[in-house]
Amino acid sequence: MNHDESRALYDRALSVLAGGVNSSVRATQPYPFFVERGDGAHVIDADGNRYVDYVMGYGPLLYGHDAPEPVQSAVQKHAAAGPMYGAPTEIEVEHAEFVARHVPSVEMLRFVNSGTEATVSAVRLARGVTGRDKIVVMQGGYHGAQESTLVEGGPDGAKPSTPGIPSSFADHTIPVPFNDEETVREVFAEHGEDIAAVLTEPILANTGIVHPVDGYLEALRDVTEEHGALLIFDEVITGFRVGGLQCAQGKFGVTPDLTTFGKIIGGGFPVGAVGGKAELVEQFTPGGDVFQSGTFSGHPVTMAAGHEYLKYAAENDVYGHVDRLGEKLRAGITDILEDQAPEYTVVGTDSMFKAVFTRHGAAERADACADGCSQVESCPNYDACPKTGADVSNAETDRWERVFWQEMKDRGVFLTANQFESQFVSYAHTDEDIEKTLEAYKAAL
Numbered sequence: 001m002n003h004d005e006s007r008a009l010y011d012r013a014l015s016v017l018a019g020g021v022n023s024s025v026r027a028t029q030p031y032p033f034f035v036e037r038g039d040g041a042h043v044i045d046a047d048g049n050r051y052v053d054y055v056m057g058y059g060p061l062l063y064g065h066d067a068p069e070p071v072q073s074a075v076q077k078h079a080a081a082g083p084m085y086g087a088p089t090e091i092e093v094e095h096a097e098f099v100a101r102h103v104p105s106v107e108m109l110r111f112v113n114s115g116t117e118a119t120v121s122a123v124r125l126a127r128g129v130t131g132r133d134k135i136v137v138m139q140g141g142y143h144g145a146q147e148s149t150l151v152e153g154g155p156d157g158a159k160p161s162t163p164g165i166p167s168s169f170a171d172h173t174i175p176v177p178f179n180d181e182e183t184v185r186e187v188f189a190e191h192g193e194d195i196a197a198v199l200t201e202p203i204l205a206n207t208g209i210v211h212p213v214d215g216y217l218e219a220l221r222d223v224t225e226e227h228g229a230l231l232i233f234d235e236v237i238t239g240f241r242v243g244g245l246q247c248a249q250g251k252f253g254v255t256p257d258l259t260t261f262g263k264i265i266g267g268g269f270p271v272g273a274v275g276g277k278a279e280l281v282e283q284f285t286p287g288g289d290v291f292q293s294g295t296f297s298g299h300p301v302t303m304a305a306g307h308e309y310l311k312y313a314a315e316n317d318v319y320g321h322v323d324r325l326g327e328k329l330r331a332g333i334t335d336i337l338e339d340q341a342p343e344y345t346v347v348g349t350d351s352m353f354k355a356v357f358t359r360h361g362a363a364e365r366a367d368a369c370a371d372g373c374s375q376v377e378s379c380p381n382y383d384a385c386p387k388t389g390a391d392v393s394n395a396e397t398d399r400w401e402r403v404f405w406q407e408m409k410d411r412g413v414f415l416t417a418n419q420f421e422s423q424f425v426s427y428a429h430t431d432e433d434i435e436k437t438l439e440a441y442k443a444a445l
Contacts, residue, residue, distance in 0.1 A: 001410060003049070006034045009046060025417065025418065026417075029402065033045040033409070039066070040064050040428040041428040041429040053426075054413070055416055055421075059237050060264050061426055062264050062322070062427060064426035065428070068308070070311070071308040073308075075267075077304070084295075084301075095306055096109045096111070099273070100275070103239075103247050103275060104250055104255045105255045106259060108282060110275075111273045111297050113270050113272055113297060114262060114270055114271070115144050115234075115261075115262030119232075120144070120148075122258050122274045123149075125284065128283060129290070130228065132195060132229070136176060136198040137151070137173060137199050139176065139388060139389045140204055140392065141178065141199075141389065143234050144236075151170045151173045155175065158173050174187055174191065178204055179375075179388060181219040184220065188227050192227040193227075197232050201236075209356075209422055211375045211385075212252070212375070221254050221256075230256075231256040231258075232257065234259075235261055236272070239262070240264040245310065258274060260273070261273040264306070265306050265310070267302070267309035269305050269306070271306060322425050325351070325430075325431070326348065326349075326350055326351040328434050329425060329437065331370055331371040332434065337355065338364060338365070344356065344361060345385050346372045346373065347373045351424055351425040353422075357404075358384055358395050358396075359396065362379075362380035366380065375387075401417060401418050404444055
C-alpha cells in the first residue's frame with residue numbers, strides 16, 4: 001500500500017496539532033493513515049487505500065459509515081432548522097423517553113456532550129447526594145479524561161496517572177482490581193462511611209474487554225447497598241452495544257443507581273448522558289443543588305441522530321445481525337489461535353471483539369467459550385483468561401502495536417492500534433467481510 005499522502009498530511013499536522021493528532025490513541029506508528037471518507041463497513045484513506053473498519057469511531061457507529069435513511073433525514077432536518085438555540089427542544093424529550101423505556105436503571109436523564117463529561121457529572125452527583133468524597137474505581141478501567149479517575153496504584157494509596165493533576169485529587173479515589181470481591185469488601189469495611197460510589201464498567205471495555213466473573217457485579221450491588229453508597233455503571237462503550245436496547249446491565253441482570261452513556265446514544269455525534277433513579281438525577285440543578293450545565297447539551301442534531309439510531313434498532317433486526325457476525329468472528333479467531341497461537345485469548349461479546357496476546361494459555365476452549373472468553377470456570381483456559389486490567393497490561397502489548405496492527409493494516413483490515421481498545425462489528429459488515437478478516441488474521445499471526 002502507498003501512504004505518501006498520509007505521511008505528508010501527518011508532517012503538516014505535526015506543525016499545528018499537538019503530537020500531530022487531536023486524540024492520543026490516533027497517533028499510530030510510524031504515522032497514522034488519514035481517512036478521506038467512509039463507505040459502509042469500510043474506510044478509504046487519503047491515498048485511496050480501502051480497509052474493512054472494526055474501529056467504528058471507537059464504538060458509536062452501530063450502522064457503519066452509512067446511517068439508515070431515517071437517521072440521515074432527521075440529521076438534515078434538524079441541521080437545516082438551525083444549529084442550536086440555547087433553549088429546550090421536543091427531540092430531547094422524545095429521546096429521553098425512549099432511553100428511559102428500555103434501560104432498566106433509567107427513570108430520568110441529563111444529556112451532556114461526551115462520555116468524559118457524563119462520568120464527571122455522575123461522580124459529582126454521587127458525592128453531592130451522599131455527602132461523601134471517596135470513589136472506588138477499577139484498576140484498568142477508563143472513565144474519560146477526568147481528574148478523579150486518572151489515577152494509578154492500589155487500595156492502600158493512589159496517585160495521579162498523568163502530570164497536571166494535584167495529588168490531593170487521588171486521595172479521594174480508591175483503585176481496586178476488577179473481579180476481586182474480597183478486596184472491595186475490605187475497602188468498604190475500612191472506608192465505607194466515606195465512599196460515595198463504586199464507578200465501574202460492567203465489562204472493562206477499554207482494557208482488552210475483561211468480562212466479570214460470575215457474581216462479581218452482584219457483589220458490587222450488594223456491598224454498595226449495605227453501606228449506603230451508589231453503584232455507577234459506565235456504559236459509554238457497552239451501552240446499546242452489549243445487551244441490545246437494555247445495555248449490559250440488562251444482559252447481566254444487575255441494575256445500578258446511575259448509568260453513564262455516550263457513543264451510540266448520539267448516533268455518531270458528540271454526546272454523553274447520565275441516567276438513573278429519578279430521586280437521584282433530579283438533584284442536578286435546577287431541580288436540586290448539584291450544579292451541572294452545558295451550552296451544547298441536548299444538541300438537537302445529536303438528539304435527532306441518537307433517537308433515530310435507537311428507533312431503527314428497535315424496529316429492525318440490527319442486534320441479531322451484528323451479534324451473529326461478532327460471534328462468527330470471535331469463533332473464527334478462536335479456531336485460528338488454537339492452531340497458531342494457543343497462548344493468546346479471544347475476548348468479547350455481542351458485537352465487540354478482541355484478541356489479547358496473553359503469554360500463557362491452554363490449547364483448547366470449553367464449548368461455552370468457543371466464541372471468546374466468558375469466564376467459565378470449567379474452561380481449560382479459565383486461569384489464563386484476563387480477570388483484571390493488569391492481566392491485559394501484562395500481555396504482549398508491543399507485539400500488537402508494532403507488528404500485528406501493521407500486518408493487519410497492510411492486509412486491508414483497520415483495527416484499534418493498541419492492545420487495550422475494543423473493536424466493533426457494525427450493521428454494514430457482511431459475512432464476506434468476516435471471512436476476509438479471518439484470512440488476514442490467519443496470515444498475520
